[in-house]
Every structure is written in structure tokens, then in C-alpha cells.
Amino acid sequence: MNLSPMAQATLLLTSYFSQASRDDVKPLSNTEWGRFARWLKEQSVTPADLLTTDVPSLLQTWQDPHISTERVIALLNRGHSLALATEKWQRAGLWLVTRADPEYPWRLKQRLKTGAPPVLFGCGNKNLLNMSGLAVVGSRNASDPDLQFTSLVGAKAASEKLAIVSGGARGVDEAAMLGAMQGNGAVIGIMADSLLTAATSAKWRHGLMNGNLVLISPFYPEAGFSVGNAMARNKYIYCLAESALVIHSGTKGGTLNGAEENLKNGWVPLWVKPTDDSNAANAHLVAKGARWSVADIQHLTLSSLLHAEGSSPEQSDLFAADAHPTLYSSAETEAPSRSVTLREEKPDYATQNATAGPVDFYQIFIRELAGYAENPVTLEALTALTQLNKHQLSDWLKRATDSGLVEQLTHPVRYQWRGHQG
Numbered sequence: 001m002n003l004s005p006m007a008q009a010t011l012l013l014t015s016y017f018s019q020a021s022r023d024d025v026k027p028l029s030n031t032e033w034g035r036f037a038r039w040l041k042e043q044s045v046t047p048a049d050l051l052t053t054d055v056p057s058l059l060q061t062w063q064d065p066h067i068s069t070e071r072v073i074a075l076l077n078r079g080h081s082l083a084l085a086t087e088k089w090q091r092a093g094l095w096l097v098t099r100a101d102p103e104y105p106w107r108l109k110q111r112l113k114t115g116a117p118p119v120l121f122g123c124g125n126k127n128l129l130n131m132s133g134l135a136v137v138g139s140r141n142a143s144d145p146d147l148q149f150t151s152l153v154g155a156k157a158a159s160e161k162l163a164i165v166s167g168g169a170r171g172v173d174e175a176a177m178l179g180a181m182q183g184n185g186a187v188i189g190i191m192a193d194s195l196l197t198a199a200t201s202a203k204w205r206h207g208l209m210n211g212n213l214v215l216i217s218p219f220y221p222e223a224g225f226s227v228g229n230a231m232a233r234n235k236y237i238y239c240l241a242e243s244a245l246v247i248h249s250g251t252k253g254g255t256l257n258g259a260e261e262n263l264k265n266g267w268v269p270l271w272v273k274p275t276d277d278s279n280a281a282n283a284h285l286v287a288k289g290a291r292w293s294v295a296d297i298q299h300l301t302l303s304s305l306l307h308a309e310g311s312s313p314e315q316s317d318l319f320a321a322d323a324h325p326t327l328y329s330s331a332e333t334e335a336p337s338r339s340v341t342l343r344e345e346k347p348d349y350a351t352q353n354a355t356a357g358p359v360d361f362y363q364i365f366i367r368e369l370a371g372y373a374e375n376p377v378t379l380e381a382l383t384a385l386t387q388l389n390k391h392q393l394s395d396w397l398k399r400a401t402d403s404g405l406v407e408q409l410t411h412p413v414r415y416q417w418r419g420h421q422g
Helices: 005-014 019-023 030-042 047-051 069-076 079-091 106-115 126-130 144-159 172-182 202-210 227-239 254-265 282-288 302-307 348-352 361-372 379-386 390-402
Strands: 095-098 119-124 133-137 163-166 187-190 213-217 243-246 270-272 406-409 414-417
Touching: 005 030, 005 047, 005 069, 005 079, 005 095, 005 119, 030 047, 030 106, 047 069, 095 126, 106 227, 119 126, 119 202, 126 187, 126 213, 133 144, 133 172, 133 227, 133 254, 133 302, 144 163, 144 172, 144 302, 163 172, 172 187, 172 202, 187 227, 202 213, 227 254, 243 254, 243 302, 254 270, 254 282, 270 282, 282 379, 361 379, 361 390, 361 414, 379 390, 390 406
Parallel strands: 133 163, 133 243, 163 187, 187 213, 243 270
Antiparallel strands: 095 119, 119 213, 406 414
16 A cells, blocks of 8 residues: 555554454554654654654653553554555555545544544545535435435435535435435445445445545444444544534434534534424434424525524524514525524514514514424424423413414324414
8 A cells, every 4th residue: 555654653553454453452542542642742753753763762751541552562563464454455445544644534633633533444536535515314214205305415415516425324324325426426435334345345336436436434444333333433424524414313323323412512513304203303403403404305405504604503592682583584484394594683663663662572483483383393393493491482382272373283292383363
């Protein structure tokens, strides 16, 4: 692979070279490598210097309860294993980049800092790694309608010249990636396992050959599936994208955990496809700070998910404390079936007559509710969308239900706009 001394040292210290090596000395984790690399920099030493310098002397002042000098030396003494492994990987068309290389994705370094993987293994067009894209995630067992929607999202991304960023797993990931590939769109796949196998898979061959696909993994290229790696991989999907769309999330599992991790860290705006599945956690994610996307694929513009005004996960109040409540424009009130973009506006009656009297917030709520509840929506989702106190929201929903404007559905409890007075 024509590895530089820097790359060789980084690989020796952080990577596995065979399944059997898992029983030998353990490579440094991302966190451990971050500590060690920071210390080396403070000493004006590079990892490459460890290959040509007396390591015990160099590490005389190094102290860490988990990274002993003996462990570092044992890792550096794996040169033969490194040579055999890299020859095998190169024959399969794999390459690698380290954090010191210019091709390394800048978004990972910017968002994860020292937690970014020290090495990324890959195949395909590495120039795609810094392309602007949309992360698309969801269940491995998504319904056929959700998979069809996802495939069309991939096709739209191709037509809008956006990359699809996903995890390569069956279900939603695969549907998004293959949908983009069929439209000759760019695809970035982050694999949790079996990168070496994926590099020669017929499924990805066309994309790899025409330069529209790059598959990468921060894990040993021959690693089998593990829940831990699959969970750890999720943050890389989000951090390589500009925005993210959840198609369908279960109430537990990797999709939910990854989306919640993104919301907690604020890496990218999170959008969620509306669903009628009462067992989905989509509404839960909206309650946590995500936003409903457009439900109709024909009206979905992916670039708006990347650059929409006010697209940070933190939502503003529906009702401001002063006489100028935060409103949604008429073109943006059909959530969850339409995307939501927040903006500050004065209501017409406030601008036309400053002495018009007190604002009737219930009437403002009703106007917005017509859009929110066009499709059945839960109390939890409405709380997230309006940022109202649950007690106040429940009172107004009861008032709207009693007057016939809204119908309360059961199993589970949801609300749907009917639009006529009782």
C-alpha cells in the first residue's frame, strides 16, 4: 500500500491484523490513541519517530494506567503481521487513510475531535468522503412502503447531486444506497463489519467501478458482525453528513440509539419521516428535538433538509412571551406531512392595529393544529412541535375535540383534524 512511516506506526498501534490477534496484545482504542497522540505532540514527537527511536527512552516520562510502555512496544513489534495483512487488503482493492492524511474526512475531525478514528479502511472513490450529503437511517426490518420511500429518497439525492450517507445494512440503509446508485448518485457507506467481503460483492460492484461509491470502516476489514461495532458505527454516519433523515425507528436498537446520540451531541439536524406505525419511535424522536419531514416523496426536496432556515434540533417556542408569537408561514403548516421551518413573524392583526386587544393564543393554536393533525398525531409529538406545557396542550385539545374540530383516536391515543364545529 506504499504506507508512510506515519501510517505504519498508526496502524501498528491502533489496528488488528487478524482474528487471532484479538487474543494477543490489544490495540489502542480511539480514546487511548487520542491521549497517546496528544502526549506525543506535546513532546514534539510523531508516531513515525517510534519506528526509528529507542522507545523505552522516548517514553520515560509517559504515564498512563492503561497504556504501558510494554504494551506500546508489543504493538510496534507486529511489523510482519502488518505486512501480511496490508498485502492481502491491497489485493482486494482496499486502501486506508489516517487522521494525518489530507483525504481523511474533515467532518469527522471537526465533530469528533480526538474521538475520530485514527484509521479508516476503504474501497472505492475516496474523493467522495468530503462531499455534502444526507444521512439516511432506519430499521433493518422496515415495511415495504418505507423501503420504497427510501429508494426514492436515494434517487432524489442523485438528481439533486447530494451524496447518500448510510450504513450498508439490509433494510433502509441498503434501499437508500441502491436507490442512489441506480440514479448514478454518490454514495458513502460506513460498514460495521466485513469490509473485505463488501469490496468484492456484486451488490456494490457497479458503484465501485464507476466511481460513485465509497465504502469505509473504522474496524478491522475482516471483522464479523458485532452489536458493539454496529452501535459505534452510527455516529460516523451522522458525522459524515450535513443532515439526517430517519425513515423508521423501532423503540429500541441501533437506529434509535444513533438518532438520540446525534440529538444529544447536536452534530447535524435530524428529520423524521411521518408514520402510522404505533410501534415506531419516530414521534419519540420528534419529542426529543427532531423534526417531521415531508410525508409525500413528490414534495420532498432533500436540499431543504440540509439548508433549511432554523434547522438546528433545538426548536423555538410556538408562542413567544411578547405580543409577537412565533408562527409558521402558511406554506409550512402541514407538519407532520410537510416540513417545518421556523421563523419569527407578526400576525396580521398585530401589524394592522397595535390596539387590537389581547392575542387569542387558542385561535393561533387551532390554526397550526390544522396542519399538525392532518394525519393522526400523538400528544407527545404535538408537545414537541408546539413546545407547549402538556397540561395546557391537553386542555386545548379537549376544547378542540368537544367542539368537533379534532377527533381523538384510540389504540394508541392520537388526534386528527376534522375541521368543522360541533
